Amino acid sequence: MIIIRSQDRLDLMKVNRIEVDINEVIAIFKGSSDFRKIGEYENEERAIQVLNDIQKFIESGVKMDYIDSCRVRHNQEKVFEMPVE
Template identity: 60%
Template sequence: MIIIRSQDRLDLMRVNRVEISNNRVYAMLEDDIRKIGEYESNERTIEVLNGIQDAIIAGTKFDIINKDGVRYHKEKVFEMPVK
């Protein structure tokens, strides 16, 4: 699972599955399908999908320990490229 901000910057969603079709990237939600990006070519669309994969591989969560020694878990957000 990953949190993705849409290309138009209007949606922030927790996504379990991402698909591409006809230069568009779609997020599969529990009860909905949303277009989260559209690009000039299929090659660029695949590059964006690869970026999402790389973000997942790098990890979608990280820990921060504050000055008092308290640990917080934070989730990373993947922002869809504008172009």
């Protein structure tokens, strides 16, 4: 699962699955057939590049885990922001 901010910056959502449909990137939500367009690009090649960027983001870790100077542990989820272009 990943948190994504939509291309128009109006939605922040937890997404279970991401697909490319021609020039659109589509988010599909867990446990339902509900889906939403989260990005639209000039062509399918660019949409696939964005999907590749999402994959790299997931591979680098979707959570930050650190201990601050007061010895308090923080476990924070990172957010992927869909590129405008």
